[in-house]
Amino acid sequence: MSDLKQRILQAVQPDLAAIETALSANLNPHLDLVRDVAGHIVFSGGKRLRPLLMVLSARVCGYAGDYDKTFSTALEYLHAATLLHDDLVDGAALRRGKPAAHLKYGSSVAVLVGDFLLARALSVSAATGSAKIVRLLAELTEQMSQGEVHQLMRKGDVRLTENEYFDVIRRKTAVLFETACRVSAVLADAPEERESALAAYGYNLGMAFQIADDLMDYTAATPELGKEIGADLREGKLTLPLIHALGHAPAADREWMVAVVQNPGFTADDFHRLVDRLRRFGSIRYAETAAEGFIATAKSALAGFPPSAPLATMLDIADYALHRRV
Amino acid sequence: MSDLKQRILQAVQPDLAAIETALSANLNPHLDLVRDVAGHIVFSGGKRLRPLLMVLSARVCGYAGDYDKTFSTALEYLHAATLLHDDLVDGAALRRGKPAAHLKYGSSVAVLVGDFLLARALSVSAATGSAKIVRLLAELTEQMSQGEVHQLMRKGDVRLTENEYFDVIRRKTAVLFETACRVSAVLADAPEERESALAAYGYNLGMAFQIADDLMDYTAATPELGKEIGADLREGKLTLPLIHALGHAPAADREWMVAVVQNPGFTADDFHRLVDRLRRFGSIRYAETAAEGFIATAKSALAGFPPSAPLATMLDIADYALHRRV
Numbered sequence: 001m002s003d004l005k006q007r008i009l010q011a012v013q014p015d016l017a018a019i020e021t022a023l024s025a026n027l028n029p030h031l032d033l034v035r036d037v038a039g040h041i042v043f044s045g046g047k048r049l050r051p052l053l054m055v056l057s058a059r060v061c062g063y064a065g066d067y068d069k070t071f072s073t074a075l076e077y078l079h080a081a082t083l084l085h086d087d088l089v090d091g092a093a094l095r096r097g098k099p100a101a102h103l104k105y106g107s108s109v110a111v112l113v114g115d116f117l118l119a120r121a122l123s124v125s126a127a128t129g130s131a132k133i134v135r136l137l138a139e140l141t142e143q144m145s146q147g148e149v150h151q152l153m154r155k156g157d158v159r160l161t162e163n164e165y166f167d168v169i170r171r172k173t174a175v176l177f178e179t180a181c182r183v184s185a186v187l188a189d190a191p192e193e194r195e196s197a198l199a200a201y202g203y204n205l206g207m208a209f210q211i212a213d214d215l216m217d218y219t220a221a222t223p224e225l226g227k228e229i230g231a232d233l234r235e236g237k238l239t240l241p242l243i244h245a246l247g248h249a250p251a252a253d254r255e256w257m258v259a260v261v262q263n264p265g266f267t268a269d270d271f272h273r274l275v276d277r278l279r280r281f282g283s284i285r286y287a288e289t290a291a292e293g294f295i296a297t298a299k300s301a302l303a304g305f306p307p308s309a310p311l312a313t314m315l316d317i318a319d320y321a322l323h324r325r326v
Numbered sequence: 327m328s329d330l331k332q333r334i335l336q337a338v339q340p341d342l343a344a345i346e347t348a349l350s351a352n353l354n355p356h357l358d359l360v361r362d363v364a365g366h367i368v369f370s371g372g373k374r375l376r377p378l379l380m381v382l383s384a385r386v387c388g389y390a391g392d393y394d395k396t397f398s399t400a401l402e403y404l405h406a407a408t409l410l411h412d413d414l415v416d417g418a419a420l421r422r423g424k425p426a427a428h429l430k431y432g433s434s435v436a437v438l439v440g441d442f443l444l445a446r447a448l449s450v451s452a453a454t455g456s457a458k459i460v461r462l463l464a465e466l467t468e469q470m471s472q473g474e475v476h477q478l479m480r481k482g483d484v485r486l487t488e489n490e491y492f493d494v495i496r497r498k499t500a501v502l503f504e505t506a507c508r509v510s511a512v513l514a515d516a517p518e519e520r521e522s523a524l525a526a527y528g529y530n531l532g533m534a535f536q537i538a539d540d541l542m543d544y545t546a547a548t549p550e551l552g553k554e555i556g557a558d559l560r561e562g563k564l565t566l567p568l569i570h571a572l573g574h575a576p577a578a579d580r581e582w583m584v585a586v587v588q589n590p591g592f593t594a595d596d597f598h599r600l601v602d603r604l605r606r607f608g609s610i611r612y613a614e615t616a617a618e619g620f621i622a623t624a625k626s627a628l629a630g631f632p633p634s635a636p637l638a639t640m641l642d643i644a645d646y647a648l649h650r651r652v
Binding site: 029031112123125126128130131135137142143145146148149150152 | 360415438442444446449461464467472
C-alpha cells in the first residue's frame with residue numbers, strides 16, 4: 001500500500017466505520033429480497049468515497065450536528081442505485097469481482113431495487129428538512145440518467161468527440177461528486193462561497209476520478225479491477241485514451257482500431273495490441289495529463305479554507321485519485 | 327358516455343387543460359430521445375386522475391397559490407416512471423393500446439428514462455420548498471418499488487392470500503393516490519385533520535380503483551382495455567376474483583383453475599371458461615363488493631369538508647371509480 005493511501009485510511013478510519021454502520025442501519029427494507037439485493041450492491045467492497053467526501057466537506061464547513069453520517073448514506077445509496085441500473089443497461093457481467101446483480105437476481109429485481117435505493121437516498125435527504133438539498137439530489141439524478149442515455153445512444157460510435165466524452169462523464173460521475181460535497185456545505189449552513197468552492201472541488205475530483213477509472217480499463221489487471229480488462233470497450237464505451245488515439249493515429253492504425261472497436265468479440269491479443277498503440281500515440285499519457293489538470297483545479301478550489309486535518313485528507317484524496325490502483 | 331362521467335369531465339375540463347400544459351412544460355429533458363420516450367408514456371392518453379386529485383385536494387383546502395398545476399405533474403411523472411419500469415418487469419406488450427416503451431425503445435432506455443421521470447417528479451416537488459412533501463414522495467417511491475418486488479416474488483403463486491393481495495395493491499396503487507391527496511393538503515398548509523382526511527380518501531379510492539382495474543382484466547373487452555384481456559393472468563398476477571374463487575371452489579374446479587394459472591399459454595376459450603367460473607362462484611361480485619366498501623369509506627372521509635364544487639367532483643370521481651369502463 002502506498003504511503004498516501006495509508007495516510008488517508010488512517011485519517012478516515014473512524015468515519016469509515018461510522019459510515020458502514022449508517023449504511024446498514026438506514027437501508028430499512030420491508031422485504032428480505034430487497035435487503036439481499038440492495039446488500040449485494042451496497043456491501044460489495046465499495047470505497048465509500050462519496051459518503052466520505054460528504055463527511056469531510058461538512059467538517060471543513062464547521063458542521064457540529066449529528067446527522068452527517070446518516071446523511072452521507074444518501075449519495076452511496078444513489079450511487080448503488082445507478083450501479084444496479086447501469087450494469088443492467090450495459091449488460092455488465094461483473095461488479096467488484098462478483099456477478100452483477102441483474103445476472104444473480106434477474107433484471108426485474110435489479111430495476112426495482114434500484115428504484116428503492118434511489119427513493120431511500122431521497123428519503124434520507126428529505127429528513128434534513130432542507131428542500132434545497134433534495135432539489136440538488138433530484139437534479140443530480142436527472143443529470144445522471146440523461147448522461148447514461150447519452151452514453152447508450154453513442155455506444156460503439158467511433159465519431160464520439162472529446163467534448164462529448166467530457167459531457168458524458170460530467171453527467172454520470174462528476175456531478176455526483178460535486179453534489180456530494182455541495183449538499184454537505186448546505187447541511188452545515190456554510191456561506192455561499194464555501195458551498196461553491198466545495199462543489200468545484202467535487203466536480204473536478206469527479207472528472208479526474210472517472211478519467212482515471214476509464215484509464216484502468218486499459219492499464220489495470222483483471223484481479224485488481226474486479227472485472228475483465230477491456231470490459232468498457234467490449235460494451236462499446238469509448239473513453240479518453242481511445243478517442244485521443246483515433247484522432248491522432250495514422251490512417252492505417254486508425255482503421256485497425258476502428259475494426260477492433262466494432263468487433264465486441266476482439267481477442268485478448270487484439271486488446272494488448274490496442275493498448276500498445278494507445279501508449280505509442282501518447283494517448284495514455286494524454287488522459288493522465290487531463291486527469292492531473294482536473295486534480296490541480298480541485299485542490300486549488302480548496303485554497304480559501306483554513307488548514308485542518310479534514311482539509312488535508314481532502315487534498316490527499318485528490319492526489320490519490322490520480323495514482324489509485326482501484 | 328354515462329351522465330356521471332360527463333358531469334366530471336365538464337367540471338374538470340379547464341383543470342385538465344392546464345395539467346396537460348404543465349406536463350408538457352415541465353418535462354424539460356436535455357436529450358431528444360429522453361423527450362421521445364418520456365412523451366411516449368406521459369402523453370399516451372392517461373386519464374390524469376392523479377394530478378386532477380391533487381388540484382382538487384388543494385382546492386378543497388382553500389389553496390390560493392399558483393403552483394398547484396405544476397406541482398400536480400409530480401405524481402403523473404412518478405406514475406409514468408413506474409409504468410415504464412413495471413411494464414418492463416412484467417414483460418407487458420401493450421400499454422393503452424400502444425406498444426410498451428421497453429419494446430419500442432429497448433429495455434435500457436426504458437430503465438433510464440424511468441429514472442429521469444422519477445427524478446423530475448422529485449425536482450418538481452422540491453421546488454415547493456417543503457421537505458415534508460419530498461419525504462412523502464420519497465417514501466411513496468420506496469413503498470411502490472417494494473410492492474412491485476413483492477408482486478414479482480409471488481408471481482403465479484396460487485397460494486397468494488387475500489391479505490397479501492391487499493398489501494400489494496396498497497403499496498403499488500393506493501399509497502400513490504393517498505400521497506397525491508395528502509401532499510396537496512401540505513402544499514395548501516391545511517390543518518392536520520384535513521390532511522388525514524384527504525389521505526384517507528385517496529387511499530380508499532386507490533384501493534377501489536385497483537380492484538376495479540384488476541376486475542376489468544376479466545370483464546372488459548380488449549379494445550376498451552388497450553391490452554389483451556387476461557393479460558394480468560398471463561403475467562402470473564393473481565387478483566381478487568381469482569383468489570376468492572380459488573378459496574371457494576370445489577376441489578375439481580380449483581384444480582382446473584390452478585392448471586390454467588400455471589399455463590401462461592392458456593387459450594381464449596380456457597379464459598372464458600375461467601370467467602364463467604368466477605361468476606358462478608360469486609367471485610366477480612365479491613370483488614365488486616370489496617371495491618364498493620372502499621369507495622364508501624373514501625366518501626365518508628370527506629364528510630368534514632364544507633360543500634363545494636371541487637368536493638362534489640371528488641365524490642363523483644369516487645362513484646365513477648366503481649363503474650368506469652377504462
